[in-house]
Every structure is written in structure tokens, then in C-alpha cells.
Amino acid sequence: xxxxxxxxxxxxxxxxxxxxxxxxxxxxxxxxxxxxxxxxxxxxxxxxxxxxxxxxxxxxxxxxxxxxxxxxxxxxxxxxxxxxxxxxxxxxxxxxxxxxxxxxxxxxxxxxxxxxxxxxxxxxxxxxxxxxxxxxxxxxxxxxxxxxxxxxxxxxxxxxxxxxxxxxxxxxxxxxxxxxxxxxxxxxxxxxxxxxxxxxxxxxxxxxxxxxxxxxxxxxxxxxxxxxxxxxxxxxxxxxxxxxxxxxxxxxxxxxxxxxxxxxxxxxxxxxxxxxxxxxxxxxxxxxxxxxxxxxxxxxxxxxxxxxxxxxxxxxxxxxxxxxxxxxxxxxxxxxxxxxxxxxxxxxxxxxxxxxxxxxxxxxxxxxxxxxxxxxxxxxxxxxxxxxxxxxxxxxxxxxxxxxxxxxxxxxxxxxxxxxxxxxxxxxxxxxxxxxxxxxxxxxxxxxxxxxxxxxxxxxxxxxxxxxxxxxxxxxxxxxx
Amino acid sequence: xxxxxxxxxxxxxxxxxxxxxxxxxxxxxxxxxxxxxxxxxxxxxxxxxxxxxxxxxxxxxxxxxxxxxxxxxxxxxxxxxxxxxxxxxxxxxxxxxxxxxxxxxxxxxxxxxxxxxxxxxxxxxxxxxxxxxxxxxxxxxxxxxxxxxxxxxxxxxxxxxxxxxxxxxxxxxxxxxxxxxxxxxxxxxxxxxxxxxxxxxxxxxxxxxxxxxxxxxxxxxxxxxxxxxxxxxxxxxxxxxxxxxxxxxxxxxxxxxxxxxxxxxxxxxxxxxxxxxxxxxxxxxxxxxxxxxxxxxxxxxxxxxxxxxxx
Numbered sequence: 148x149x150x151x152x153x154x155x156x157x158x159x160x161x162x163x164x165x166x167x168x169x170x171x172x173x174x175x176x177x178x179x180x181x182x183x184x185x186x187x188x189x190x191x192x193x194x195x196x197x198x199x200x201x202x203x204x205x206x207x208x209x210x211x212x213x214x215x216x217x218x219x220x221x222x223x224x225x226x227x228x229x230x231x232x233x234x235x236x237x238x239x240x241x242x243x244x245x246x247x248x249x250x251x252x253x254x255x256x257x258x259x260x261x262x263x264x265x266x267x268x269x270x271x272x273x274x275x276x277x278x279x280x281x282x283x284x285x286x287x288x289x290x291x292x293x294x295x296x297x298x299x300x301x302x303x304x305x306x307x308x309x310x311x312x313x314x315x316x317x318x319x320x321x322x323x324x325x326x327x328x329x330x331x332x333x334x335x336x337x338x339x340x341x342x343x344x345x346x347x348x349x350x351x352x353x354x355x356x357x358x359x360x361x362x363x364x365x366x367x368x369x370x371x372x373x374x375x376x377x378x379x380x381x382x383x384x385x386x387x388x389x390x391x392x393x394x395x396x397x398x399x400x401x402x403x404x405x406x407x408x409x410x411x412x413x414x415x416x417x418x419x420x421x422x423x424x425x426x427x428x429x430x431x432x433x434x435x436x437x438x439x440x441x442x443x444x445x446x447x448x449x450x451x452x453x454x455x456x457x458x459x460x461x462x463x464x465x466x467x468x469x470x471x472x473x474x475x476x477x478x479x480x481x482x483x484x485x486x487x488x489x490x491x492x493x494x495x496x497x498x499x500x501x502x503x504x505x506x507x508x509x510x511x512x513x514x515x516x517x518x519x520x521x522x523x524x525x526x527x528x529x530x531x532x533x534x535x536x537x538x539x540x541x542x543x544x545x546x547x548x549x550x551x552x553x554x555x556x557x558x559x560x561x562x563x564x565x566x567x568x569x570x571x572x573x574x575x576x577x578x579x580x581x582x583x584x585x586x587x588x589x590x591x592x593x594x595x596x597x598x599x600x601x602x603x604x605x606x607x608x609x610x611x612x613x614x615x616x617x618x619x620x621x622x623x624x625x626x627x628x
Numbered sequence: 629x630x631x632x633x634x635x636x637x638x639x640x641x642x643x644x645x646x647x648x649x650x651x652x653x654x655x656x657x658x659x660x661x662x663x664x665x666x667x668x669x670x671x672x673x674x675x676x677x678x679x680x681x682x683x684x685x686x687x688x689x690x691x692x693x694x695x696x697x698x699x700x701x702x703x704x705x706x707x708x709x710x711x712x713x714x715x716x717x718x719x720x721x722x723x724x725x726x727x728x729x730x731x732x733x734x735x736x737x738x739x740x741x742x743x744x745x746x747x748x749x750x751x752x753x754x755x756x757x758x759x760x761x762x763x764x765x766x767x768x769x770x771x772x773x774x775x776x777x778x779x780x781x782x783x784x785x786x787x788x789x790x791x792x793x794x795x796x797x798x799x800x801x802x803x804x805x806x807x808x809x810x811x812x813x814x815x816x817x818x819x820x821x822x823x824x825x826x827x828x829x830x831x832x833x834x835x836x837x838x839x840x841x842x843x844x845x846x847x848x849x850x851x852x853x854x855x856x857x858x859x860x861x862x863x864x865x866x867x868x869x870x871x872x873x874x875x876x877x878x879x880x881x882x883x884x885x886x887x888x889x890x891x892x893x894x895x896x897x898x899x900x901x902x903x904x905x906x907x908x909x910x911x912x913x914x915x916x917x918x919x920x921x922x923x924x925x926x927x928x929x930x931x932x933x934x935x936x937x938x939x
Contacts, residue, residue, distance in 0.1 A: 198823070200822075202821055220825070221822075221823060221824070221825040222825040225824075225825060230892050231823075233823070236820075236821065237817065237820035237823050237824075238817065238820060239812070239813040239816030239817040239820055239821070240816050240817065240882065241812060241813070241815065241816035241883040241884050242809060242812060242881050242883075244815055245814070246809045246812075247813075249806050249809050249810075250809065250810060250820065250821065250824045250826075251824045253825075255806060256806035256807070260806045261804075263646065301745050588927070
């Protein structure tokens with residue numbers, strides 16, 4: 148079979164992170180390709196490159212034998228019949244179903260465009276999801292999330308002038324009920340006969356194994372396996388996604404099960420309790436966006452429901468949107484959590500603020516000539532250190548961390564890991580959501596999240612990549628103890 | 629097919645508010661219920677309708693235009709000076725002003741600036757230019773323009789005819805054409821629009837240029853009505869246009885706009901002033917009561933949303 152898409156040597160860096168590190172990928176016409184990997188493996192960067200929304204730093208992009216790497220963009224991709232259904236939906240909520248169809252088709256215009264858009268989207272919806280019950284003049288914002296996803300998927304398969312050749316589906320079934328999910332996979336298989344290729348990304352490994360002809364496994368920005376799906380098992384995939392040498396975490400091996408609990412409440416999903424003891428570092432693992440941040444916010448907003456002992460502080464992961472105060476100085480960014488403790492006669496004691504900032508600048512190693520400089524003068528890693536300093540300088544006994552190491556360089560990471568250890572030994576407790584498997588070795592225990600619930604609890608000697616991956620990816624025959 | 633009642637009531641709220649005001653006015657002053665009466669009542673509404681549509685085009689992409697009042701004033705001042713004395717140069721100035729509006733949209737998009745700050749700054753620029761063009765009150769509107777706004781079409785007063793035509797044209801352009809869909813989509817989910825291969829820069833420039841065009845029409849008709857101008861002529865238009873657009877069902881974010889609603893909202897804002905005059909209310913209180921009417925309508929809408937949400 149000749150390749151419809153051929154990618155070679157793709158590279159993409161974001162600050163300290165190599166999102167794509169020399170990726171080669173071929174997709175043949177009419178092939179269903181499963182793409183799997185843990186967080187940060189590079190899947191989403193890869194499909195964004197293919198969809199034309201991310202420009203790679205280096206590499207070759209060939210579509211239908213044509214070399215397109217230079218100036219490859221969304222229009223180039225759609226003109227060649229490449230469509231992408233992103234995980235976070237790309238519909239305009241203020242527009243109707245038909246109008247959203249028009250957005251992706253430049254050809255739908257002029258007299259009678261609305262009738263054509265309606266007919267096109269409803270025809271495709273009927274073909275994929277018979278009995279969908281969606282009217283073309285409904286506003287997207289008024290539809291349920293499941294129906295929105297149906298519209299987005301159907302929209303990717305609509306054709307005007309250019310026939311659809313390749314559809315990328317990123318977690319397409321996450322909001323669909325099982326009937327609709329089956330309808331979609333059956334449709335994908337039917338379209339194979341017409342030469343329509345599909346790249347399928349899913350955390351449901353059974354879905355991948357059932358639908359795909361071939362499975363590509365990614366890890367750390369590289370393709371680490373490329374196998375025919377026939378004969379592969381779920382365990383094989385989980386094994387391929389992890390690192391080769393897999394042993395239990397090599398933390399200090401301390402057990403703190405005898406310490407008194409500082410948090411204790413029903414975990415999301417109700418299957419496991421969410422517990423945190425004094426001096427413990429507990430990890431929240433699983434694929435990104437499966438309810439970990441929501442659980443942290445739950446604890447932060449309603450500490451009483453979790454019988455919290457002591458005050459809480461939150462270390463944001465998304466620095467730009469809920470971390471730094473971009474117009475403030477470094478010292479104010481450090482001290483903001485402690486302002487009420489730094490008052491004198493009702494006013495802020497500037498000397499105390501500066502003192503606190505200088506102290507933590509030294510302890511955590513923030514690289515700046517002057518803490519009065521604006522926060523944005525710091526590199527990303529140092530800004531993250533400021534957010535840690537903010538939490539650690541406060542009077543909080545429990546520190547909640549929302550994947551704080553995203554995009555941080557290795558040097559900063561190791562410094563912060565050491566600090567967390569040290570603070571835990573001193574009696575602070577950490578609840579740490581991380582998307583990086585490597586970080587779990589620093590945890591005393593781990594809860595694994597999937598689809599908004601805690602699905603597994605791993606004690607210290609059970610923390611292995613394999614165990615985390617096993618719990619993160621569901622096979623259709625559910626069998627997690 | 630079921631009817632979405634919430635949507636229906638919501639869409640007819642501005643029309644209901646207008647009807648209620650008209651009924652109240654006719655009750656207070658039965659003589660207003662005539663061709664001449666309506667003409668007098670709605671005389672000032674045409675420029676406000678245009679200014680409200682200008683505001684609505686900017687709201688479409690989720691921005692707010694605090695410069696429209698200054699812009700309308702500037703256009704009116706150019707109309708009574710350059711357009712009257714040297715029509716060609718006057719037209720060129722107005723075309724350049726529309727291009728200036730598009731450039732403001734480009735600046736906001738390219739530098740990722742808050743529109744509210746940029747347009748607030750621009751409002752001083754427009755007022756400043758207005759003072760330069762017309763240092764002291766006066767000037768003379770070209771006769772053709774005065775004649776145009778004094779037209780008396782048979783059967784239906786000009787202001788009502790204009791409102792209907794402007795509303796329908798705006799509706800066609802923004803709600804019915806395939807181009808309008810992309811413009812509105814940009815307010816709903818800019819990322820989705822970019823991913824579909826559209827240029828946010830061009831969209832923003834288009835919407836701002838449309839706003840500029842509406843602003844020019846507002847300035848021209850205002851100068852036509854007043855026959856002369858001064859540099860404070862349209863100070864209140866900024867807030868009037870925002871109030872009219874929001875009253876007409878547009879929202880500050882998310883690309884939810886309604887041209888017909890905006891026209892109705894502008895009429896309500898115009899009539900509210902007359903209504904209060906008929907009540908013989910102390911003029912000092914008028915603006916406050918106008919604000920109260922606005923709050924009342926918005927509260928009604930919020931209530932509708934909440935009731936619908938609980939269903």
C-alpha cells in the first residue's frame with residue numbers, strides 16, 4: 148500500500164521540552180492507525196502538526212507524494228483532505244449546527260448556502276449516528292456535550308469539493324455513550340473501503356485494538372513501537388508505553404502510615420478514600436484532564452468535607468492563567484499568600500515582605516539580581532519557583548500542586564524535588580497532581596484517576612509505571628482490582 | 629418541531645419594551661399617535677440607530693468600543709466643515725476615518741491589546757480631531773444632507789422606515805450571509821475559527837471597518853438633523869450605543885449579537901428620553917431613570933435565563 152501521509156524526522160521544542168524528537172510516521176490510504184502514549188509522549192503535538200496548527204522546527208511532511216513541509220498550514224491540510232477532531236472541541240457555541248459546518252467549508256457560500264450546509268451536516272450525522280435527533284438549526288451552546296461531540300465528528304467527515312482522505316480523532320468517544328461510540332467505529336471501518344484513513348487516539352485500549360489495523364506507540368517525543376494490531380494485547384501496549392527498566396519507585400522508602408491524617412474524605416467516584424497523612428507526598432496520576440485538577444480544587448474549596456487539619460496552599464500549574472500576577476514584582480508574587488501575616492498597624496510591612504522574598508530567593512534559588520524586578524523578567528522555570536516559594540513561605544500545612552512542573556527544565560525540577568522532600572520531612576504534606584510518570588518516584592503513595600474517578604490506589608512499593616499505565620488506560624473488559 | 633419558548637421570549641424582549649414605551653407615551657400624549665407626532669418623537673433616533681449598530685459590530689468579536697461617541701462627533705464636525713466646503717476632501721477624510729477604524733482593529737488583534745483601553749484612548753483622539761476641525765460651535769451641514777433627513781415618505785415616517793431598512797440590512801449581512809457566520813463565529817470561539825483556516829486579523833479589521841462605516845453614517849445623519857455641529861455633539865453616544873445594543877439582546881462576550889435587537893434597543897433608548905420628558909420629570913433625574921429602565925430590562929432577561937435554566 149502506498150503511503151497517503153509520510154512524516155519524517157519531525158522535531159518540535161517548547162522551551163525546555165522536546166515535544167517531538169525525530170518522529171517518523173506513515174499512514175496508508177484506508178488505514179486505521181491507533182496512536183497511544185502517556186501524557187507528554189508527543190501525540191497531541193504530532194496531530195497538531197499534521198492538522199497544520201503547529202509548525203514543526205524540522206522535518207519532512209509528504210501528503211499523497213507531494214512534499215509540503217514548507218508553509219504547511221491548516222488550509223494546505225484541509226485542501227488535501229486532512230481533517231482533525233480535537234479533544235477540546237472546536238465548535239463555536241453561539242452558532243448553529245449548520246453554521247458551524249459552514250465555518251470549515253469555504254465552498255459553502257452564496258445563494259442557498261444555509262440549505263446546503265443543513266443538508267450536508269444532517270446527511271453525515273445520519274450516516275454516522277443514525278437516530279441522533281440533532282436539528283441543524285440548534286445552537287451548539289444549547290446541545291449536550293455528547294451531541295456537540297457528534298456534531299464535531301460528523302463535521303470532520305463532511306465533504307464539499309475536496310474528498311476526505313484522513314481524519315484524526317483525538318479521544319472521540321470521551322463524551323459519547325456506548326451506542327454512539329460503536330456507531331462511530333463502525334462508520335470508520337465502512338469508510339476504509341473508500342480509502343479514508345483514520346488516526347485514532349484513545350485511552351480505551353480495547354477501542355484501539357478493536358478498530359485499528361496498526362498501532363503506533365509514542366514516548367518522550369519518539370515513536371517507540373509500530374506494530375500490526377492483530378496479535379497485540381492490552382498488556383503489550385501498556386508495556387510498550389512505559390520505560391524498559393521498570394522498578395518500584397526509589398524514593399526514601401519511608402512509610403508514614405503511622406502519622407496522623409491531615410486530609411481524609413471520600414475520593415471522586417467513591418471507590419477509594421482520599422487520604423493524606425502528615426509528612427506524606429501523595430501523587431495524583433493518570434492521563435491529563437481525567438479529574439485530578441477538579442479533585443484538588445474540591446479539597447481547596449471545601450477543606451471541611453475532607454477533615455483538613457491545617458491551612459492549605461495551592462501551586463498552580465498553568466502559570467500564565469492562574470499562577471503569576473504578571474504586572475507585579477517577584478517579591479510581591481512570593482508574598483501575596485502571606486500578606487495578612489505581614490501586616491503592621493493594618494498596613495503592609497514592606498520590609499517584612501522584602502525579607503520574606505529574599506529568604507525564599509536564597510532557599511529555592513530564584514535567579515534574579517533583585518527581587519523587586521518584575522516577575523516576567525524571570526524564565527519559566529524561575530517563575531515556577533516563585534509559585535512554589537509563595538506556597539511554602541505561607542503558613543499552610545497542606546500543599547496542593549496542580550501539575551506544577553509542566554515545561555520546566557531539568558535543573559529546576561531536581562532542585563524543587565529536593566525541597567519538597569525536605570519540607571515533607573519537616574512535617575508538611577503534599578497532594579501532587581503530576582502528568583509525568585517520572586515524578587511519581589518522589590511520592591509515598593499514588594492515586595490513579597480515570598474519567599473523573601480514582602480507579603486505583605498504589606502503595607509505595609506498588610508504584611510502577613506499568614501499574615499506573617494499567618490503571619490509566621481502560622480496556623473494554625474492565626478488570627482493575 | 630418544537631418551539632424554543634425561551635429563545636422566542638428572549639428575542640422579543642426588546643420589541644416588548646418598545647411597545648410598552650410607545651403605549652405609555654400614547655397614553656400620556658395621544659397627539660403623538662400621528663405621522664407628525666412619530667416623526668418628532670423619533671427624529672433623533674436615526675444617528676443613534678447607526679451608532680448602536682457600530683457598537684454591535686464591535687461587540688460581535690467580544691470587544692467594546694468606547695470611542696464611538698468621539699468618532700460620531702468628529703464625523704459630524706467634518707461634515708459641517710470640509711464636506712460642505714470641499715466635498716472631495718471631505719469624502720476622502722471620511723474614507724480615511726473608516727480605514728482608521730480598521731487599523732484600530734488590526735492593532736488590537738496584532739498586539740493582543742484590550743479593546744476597551746485602545747478605544748478609550750481613541751475617543752480622546754477623535755474628540756481632539758473634532759476640536760481641530762471645528763474649534764468653535766457652528767459650521768453648516770450641506771443642504772442635500774439636511775434635505776435627506778427631512779424627507780417625508782408617504783404613510784410612514786422616515787425614522788421608522790430607516791430603522792426597518794437598517795435592521796433588515798444588518799440582519800441579512802451578519803445573520804444570514806455565509807460571511808456573517810464567520811464574523812460571529814470569531815466572537816464565539818476564535819480558536820476554532822483560526823483552526824478552520826480563517827484570519828482573525830482580517831475578521832477584526834472587517835468588523836471594525838463596518839463599525840467605522842456605521843459611525844460615519846451616524847455622524848452624517850446627526851449633522852443633517854442638527855444642521856450645525858460642535859465638539860460635544862455626540863458625547864453621550866458611547867454609552868447610549870452600548871446600552872442600546874445590550875438592551876437589544878447582544879452580549880458583551882461570546883459573539884451573541886442581534887442587529888434587529890440593536891435597532892429596537894436604540895429606539896427604546898431614544899423614546900425613553902421623550903417618555904420622561906412627557907412625565908414632566910426634572911431633567912436632572914432623566915439619565916438616572918433611563919439607567920433604571922435599562923437595569924429593569926436586563927433584570928428581566930436574567931430572570932428569563934434563570935427560569936429556563938431550572939427547567
